[in-house]
Amino acid sequence: MTTRDLVLIALFTAIIVVLGLIPPVTLGAVPITAQSMGVMLAGCIIGAKRGALAYVLVILMVAIGLPVLSGGRGGLAILAGPTGGYIIGWVVGAYVTGILAERLVSERQTGGRQIAGFLLASVIGGIGIVHLFGVAWLAFHTKSNLGVAFMVGSAPFIPFDLLKACIATLAARAVLAGYPLLHARA
Amino acid sequence: MLNGLNIEGTTLLHRMTVRMKLAILLVCGLALYAVSSFFVLVPAFIIAAVIYFTTGLAFREAVSRLKPILFTILILLIATAYLTSIHTAAESFFRLMAIVLFAGAVTATTATGAFIDEITRLLQPLDRLGLVRAADVGLAFGLVLRFVPDIFNHYQSIREAHRARGLKVRPLTILAPLIILTLKDADTIAMAIDARGFRRPRERLR
Numbered sequence: 001m002t003t004r005d006l007v008l009i010a011l012f013t014a015i016i017v018v019l020g021l022i023p024p025v026t027l028g029a030v031p032i033t034a035q036s037m038g039v040m041l042a043g044c045i046i047g048a049k050r051g052a053l054a055y056v057l058v059i060l061m062v063a064i065g066l067p068v069l070s071g072g073r074g075g076l077a078i079l080a081g082p083t084g085g086y087i088i089g090w091v092v093g094a095y096v097t098g099i100l101a102e103r104l105v106s107e108r109q110t111g112g113r114q115i116a117g118f119l120l121a122s123v124i125g126g127i128g129i130v131h132l133f134g135v136a137w138l139a140f141h142t143k144s145n146l147g148v149a150f151m152v153g154s155a156p157f158i159p160f161d162l163l164k165a166c167i168a169t170l171a172a173r174a175v176l177a178g179y180p181l182l183h184a185r186a
Numbered sequence: 187m188l189n190g191l192n193i194e195g196t197t198l199l200h201r202m203t204v205r206m207k208l209a210i211l212l213v214c215g216l217a218l219y220a221v222s223s224f225f226v227l228v229p230a231f232i233i234a235a236v237i238y239f240t241t242g243l244a245f246r247e248a249v250s251r252l253k254p255i256l257f258t259i260l261i262l263l264i265a266t267a268y269l270t271s272i273h274t275a276a277e278s279f280f281r282l283m284a285i286v287l288f289a290g291a292v293t294a295t296t297a298t299g300a301f302i303d304e305i306t307r308l309l310q311p312l313d314r315l316g317l318v319r320a321a322d323v324g325l326a327f328g329l330v331l332r333f334v335p336d337i338f339n340h341y342q343s344i345r346e347a348h349r350a351r352g353l354k355v356r357p358l359t360i361l362a363p364l365i366i367l368t369l370k371d372a373d374t375i376a377m378a379i380d381a382r383g384f385r386r387p388r389e390r391l392r
Contacts (some may be wrong), residue, residue, distance in 0.1 A: 003385055004376040006322055010329035011337075011368050011375075017188070017330065018337040018364075025357060034357050045365060057326055064301035065191040065293040073254060075191050075293035077286045080215060081255045082262060142259075142278045144266040152265050153258075167358050174362035179370055 008046055008181065012054040013061070016042070020070035033070040036161070037168045039090050040126035043097025044105075044118050044172035047182050052095035059087060083153070085137020089130040097125025101172070107180055111173065118172045122165040127158065188334060190298040191251070195242035199295040204304040207292045214288060218281045227280040234287035241294040248290075255286055302327055325384060329375070333368075340367050 020035040038058075042051035058068060059079070067074040079087060104117030131154040139149035176182060194200075199207065218230060239248055259282055267275035302324055309320035344363050348355050379385065 001322075002376070003379050004372055006326060006385075007329065007372045007376045007379065008369060010326045011333060011372055013326070014330045014333040014337050015365060015368055017334050018341060021334075021338060022341055022360075034361070037357070037361070041361070041365070045369075057330065060305060060323070061327070061330065064298045064305070065296065066188050066298060067191055068188065071254065075251070076211065076289035077251070077255060077293060080211070080285050080289040081258070082282060083255075083258055138262065141282060142262045142266050143274055144262070144270060148265050148269055149262075152262050167361070170358055171361035171365065175365050175369075178362065179366045181369065 005050055009050050009053045009057060012042055012046055012050070013057040016054065016058055017061070017068045020068060024070070035070040037126075037164045037171075039093045039130060040097055040122035040165055040168035041172060042094045043099075043125050044101045044121060044168065045175050045181060046098075047102055047184075048095045048098025051098040052091050055091040055094045059091065062087065082138055082141045083134065085141075086130055086134035086153075088137070089133030092133060093125045093130040095125070096129045097121045100125060101182060105176070105182065107176065107183070114173050114176065115169055118169040119165060122168050122172075123162070126165060126168065127161045131158070131161075188331060191293050192297050193242050193294050195295065197241060197295065199237065199241060199291060202295075204296055204300050205308075207296060208304075211285075211289060211292055215285050218284060222277055224277070224280070227277060227284065230284040231280040231287070234284040234291070238287040238291040238294070241291050243294050248294075251290060252286070259283070259286075319385070322385070325379070337364070337368050340364055 016035060016038040019038055020033065022034055024033045039051075039055070042054050045051075046054065061068045062074050062078055063076055065075045069078065078084065098121075100121035101118055104121060105114050109117070131150075135146060135149045135154050138144075138153045139146045142149065214230075218227065221227065239245070241248075243251075259279065263275040263279050266278065306320045306324055309318055309323060312318050313320040341360065341364055344360055344367075345355050348359065353359065
């Protein structure tokens with residue numbers, strides 16, 4: 001890993017932290033935090049390996065008790081609690097998003113193809129994988145079945161996550177056009 | 187901007203080593219999943235609550251840290267109680283709360299610097315195998331803490347630019363400039379780190 005990769009990882013982690021500091025946009029009555037778009041953005045912008053490592057760094061910061069999550073949350077209690085699975089899922093989600101984005105999107109494609117590729121990567125990695133880990137952990141911790149855990153922990157958030165995937169896709173496409181990093185080897 | 191969640195103090199937990207605290211948390215966490223008797227779970231919950239509320243954390247702050255987690259736990263357990271049994275729900279409540287309270291106590295009594303040192307030490311075996319550079323973790327932490335205020339300033343200036351042009355501040359129009367503005371400094375920062383020789387090649391360290 002070059003020093004540049006290390007710096008890109010750290011800067012992206014810092015961006016994720018800042019996304020948690022900016023006030024959430026409310027849609028109806030539901031606050032939409034920009035931070036939850038981070039997984040999709042990390043995978044689509046800096047790629048699988050660096051994106052996943054940026055999230056490893058986020059988790060380490062949570063673990064050592066820095067309030068880096070939206071709403072000033074942090075600490076081991078968040079990781080050990082019933083929703084810790086979603087946080088672990090971020091690392092794998094960013095990796096899967098990155099793998100798909102690296103394979104599906106190239107700089108020579110038309111804008112439409114790039115958007116389709118990023119959207120698919122964001123939905124599978126940023127929503128599918130994250131909720132898979134989250135629900136499995138939730139069901140295990142509360143000794144309930146997967147259906148209940150899904151209905152309580154994931155289902156209410158999925159429509160908003162789809163909206164976030166669209167926003168993240170357009171942002172990732174804009175970054176790819178302005179300052180491409182995705183295919184520079186990590 | 188990013189102050190740790192720990193609190194100064196001299197309790198037993200403050201004086202314990204980080205490794206010891208993490209080991210106790212891990213062992214207790216795993217052990218609690220192996221038992222389902224209320225005679226173990228309820229005392230564990232009470233002990234964890236006593237430890238958590240005696241760390242020196244102000245009562246109001248201690249409660250407000252628990253709120254988001256408590257909220258999720260309660261919603262889930264109401265669903266569990268309704269769909270399976272109240273017994274299972276109560277069992278999960280005491281187990282989860284015991285773990286969450288003890289984890290909160292470890293966070294409240296451990297300085298972030300001590301944690302980073304411990305992480306670097308725990309990575310030493312992997313460092314020797316050549317898998318990771320333990321020193322990189324500390325460097326990355328430092329970079330994040332250094333650049334969070336800068337990136338927040340970027341965000342504020344982009345927001346002001348929006349306002350000056352009468353545009354609504356939306357995530358979509360903020361994200362791309364914020365990310366590009368931040369990441370394009372990567373080359374300069376990397377060169378500055380290399381110029382100071384912070385990441386010397388492995389061979390020369392020996």
